[in-house]
Amino acid sequence: MSKIKAMTGNQSASIGACLSRPDVIAAYPITPQSSVVEGLAAMIADGKSDAQMVQVESEHSAMSVVQGSAMAGGRVFTATSAQGLALMYEPYFRMSTLRLPMVMAIATREMTSPETVWSGQQDAMSVRDSGWIQVFVENNQEILDMIIQGYKISEDKDVLIPMNVCYDGFYLSHLTERVEIPSQEQVDEFLPRYKCEHVAYDPQNPMAVDPLTPGEILINYRENHLQSMQKVKDIIEKVDKEFKEKFGRSYGGLIDTYRCEDAEIVVVTIGANVGTARVAVDLAREKGKKVGLIKVRFMRPFPNEKIAEVLSNKKGYAVIDRSVSFGWNSGVLYQEVKAAVSDLNQNLCSISAIGGLGGLDISLNHVMSVIDVLDKAIKEEKQGQLQTMWLK
Amino acid sequence: MNYIDKLKFSKDLVTPGMSACQGCGGELCLRRVLQIAGENSVIAIPPGCMAGAGVVGWNFDNGLKVPVHIPLLDNTASFLSGVSQMYQRKGREDVNIIAFAGDGATADCGFQSLTGAAERGEHMLYICYDNEGYMNTGFQRSSTTTKGSKTSTTPVGIVLKGKSQSKKYMPLIMAMHNIEYMATLSPSNMKDFVEKIEKGLEASKRGFAYLHIFSPCPTGWGYPPNLGIEVARKAVKSNFFPLIEFENGKLKINVENKNPIGVGEFLKLSNKFKHLRDEDIAFIQEEVNSRMELIKKLAL
Amino acid sequence: MIELRFHGRGGQGVVKAAQIIVSSVIDTGKYAQFIPFFGVERKGSPVFGFLRIDDKDIRIKTQVYTPKVLVVFDDTLLSMEKTFKGLQEDGVVIINTKKSIKELELPKNAKEVYLVDATGIAIENIKRNIPNTTMLGAFANACKDFINWDILKQNIETKFGEANVKSAKVAYEKVQKYNLD
Amino acid sequence: MRKFVTPVGNEGMYILDTASWRIVKPVMNKEKCVECGICLTYCPVNSIEFKSDKYIINYDFCKGCGICSNECPKTAIDMIEEGDER
Structure with a gap:
């Protein structure tokens, strides 16, 4: 037992x-x-x-x-x-x-x-x-x-x-x-x-x-x-x-999704921050924001088809990274997610948020602030990549 | 059975045609090691002359008749530690686990994994064939290159004349790990050579065994291929490369030179020492003498 | 969900105490989590950690910014700016100290304060200057709503032995409660 | 090509025609030879073989290094120019 x-x-x-x-x-x-x-x-x-x-x-x-x-x-x-x-x-x-x-x-x-x-x-x-x-x-x-x-x-x-x-x-x-x-x-x-x-x-x-x-x-x-x-x-x-x-436990395979069905915007993140993001999504929903969450479980093989499928009918996404991609002004996961949705040809509004480096906390407020920025941009009908956010 | 009979009747486990140079000391040593070890062996040969000479195979062909792997230049001892642990777990300690590595893979970048495996007393026979440099890639210096030696990275120039630093003496370093068995071998003394491989294999079933072979290189050192054994013999007779062994916590000199020849006799055979002046040779002689004195004291 | 913050010094057993609380909560079928915050892991250096207790699965994996409860293992830490930061308006503070409530000069958001000389009790009962298990007794008294004292005692006994349980019990009895305005 | 998941080789041996490297070849003088076997112990390519109670030189892979000739205590091995007789 x-x-x-x-x-x-x-x-x-x-x-x-x-x-x-x-x-x-x-x-x-x-x-x-x-x-x-x-x-x-x-x-x-x-x-x-x-x-x-x-x-x-x-x-x-x-x-x-x-x-x-x-x-x-x-x-x-x-x-x-x-x-x-x-x-x-x-x-x-x-x-x-x-x-x-x-x-x-x-x-x-x-x-x-x-x-x-x-x-x-x-x-x-x-x-x-x-x-x-x-x-x-x-x-x-x-x-x-x-x-x-x-x-x-x-x-x-x-x-x-x-x-x-x-x-x-x-x-x-x-x-x-x-x-x-x-x-x-x-x-x-x-x-x-x-x-x-x-x-x-x-x-x-x-x-x-x-x-x-x-x-x-x-x-x-x-x-x-x-x-x-x-x-x-x-x-x-x-x-x-x-x-x-x-x-009796399932993790959903390559990715897991949370409240994505009717979502307009989606937070994509990885690791322990996913748990925090789940709470943030609930809070944002209470405030009337239609937010969902993609938990990227596997970086390799990268679940590009699954991510593209979830994001295909969304207005925008925000990726919260705990690492940086030198040479791209963004996090590593952001680059991969962006590549995954590129075939959708939808020019989704997107944002790369980087935090949690060197032991820093990615707090609930951090995640909420990312959601707020993306939500505002969507309401203003912005498209494409927004300025990178540093969660400090 | 005497050592000649042993070699006469044992199976050659190395491909008959391999691309080591004419008169290669390494090839001679590898063949002898595997003749004595036999087919119930696995061997790891890191990048170096022997790996480069095709014994690890090319395309899908096998250059040895025993399982062979070319590990990384710097992980031979740790790779084999894992193999050895698994063989112990399977109850197959009869399998000989052998490393055949050059001096670079042993004394330079491979030293960390070597010292780790020796300290842990991993069951294996680790053999270093020391040809005093990175010969496979065109004779660059290593830490076992003799002081003054000309190499492609320590050229004889206007200001600098060959390697400025002294040779790292691995045998005592390894003996001081208090391993199961350590010995130095020269192909010139084949009886001693065969016996030490046998002893090393036996010790490798109980713990870590290290053999340091003096392996002359006609191409890199610059002597005619037919003189390989003579070069090795003079290294022994001049005490440049003393034949010693360490077991049960005691050091022993196997071949005593009552009247050692001058180290110049050895040095003058190779082109890599041709530029040395009398005072340079005297310096090397002094090093040889003091090392021998130390060994004698330790062997008392 | 209740959020707590622990303040102590390296060597006082802060992490182990918090882990015992987590174990005890989980043993009752509820949920708890503890994240220590590591600076330099050295004896004497200030350490702190974050504890959460809830009836359901705790998803959030962050530091605690607005604790309901502060557990302070050493009164010399009270003067540190971080110690009272974010404490909720009706905050509970448990302090290991020999000092009186007046001497401590606590900030306004400390409404419900518990004082105990855990170090003294520990030295007397376990003969060592490690106040962590003793502080658990004071904690159990202060936080009866979300900790089962019997299970906590059991866990202290399994992990640290009888003397530590005794020390915790003494603290449970001796801890002084103050309601401040 | 056989399909391997990982680079391994177990189909036969890689053999090089090292005999073609030879410019001089060892020739054994049977009259001088005392069958001591020293040459066999020193040959780096194992081209000295003991067959039918005799030491013979196998030229299939001999690289012609000359160690056997140099080491023979009875100077029973001569190195001669590689000629048409091979």
């Missing part, structure tokens, strides 16, 4: 990982992820998990160790944040392009410089083109659930792509709230043990893994990887349904 417990996001991540029965865990502590490593170490020390834990000397080695274990046929887990992810980049890219399935938790954090240890999504957003699946979650329950689902998605034979479960540093990693923990038996039924078949680093089946590969062959791998990434979209929906049947 499942049980209910008050837990931090990091505890939720380590319990989710533990329930997925990884063979090997390698991780290195970094704020705000450290208590994930500590939690896993404690569970192994107490015999609650039989995973092999490798206490590596850096994130670069953490990702390298799990690559080795995955190639030798294991299910693996690691977690990191910001600079750790940056240090990991070399084997990180390799993990996905070797098509080795795994789940890595990212407690998202602002990138240095300036020196900072606090929240922001710049780390995970900056590596969105590294060939990983990336899900961003709204609360601690979703962290745990998506780690378990993550293995199911990632290990699907039509997928074989590793997955990041990204959750806001501090605002979720250190937030304590109610989480329902499924029983090991339930998880075992949902997620059977992993069997690696496509690469073997095994004397019983000698092969060269990753020989020097010329471009005319390499391009096929990339094409294949991109096609698989598109297939992931269906697998995510499928796994979400299976998960609901087993555990």
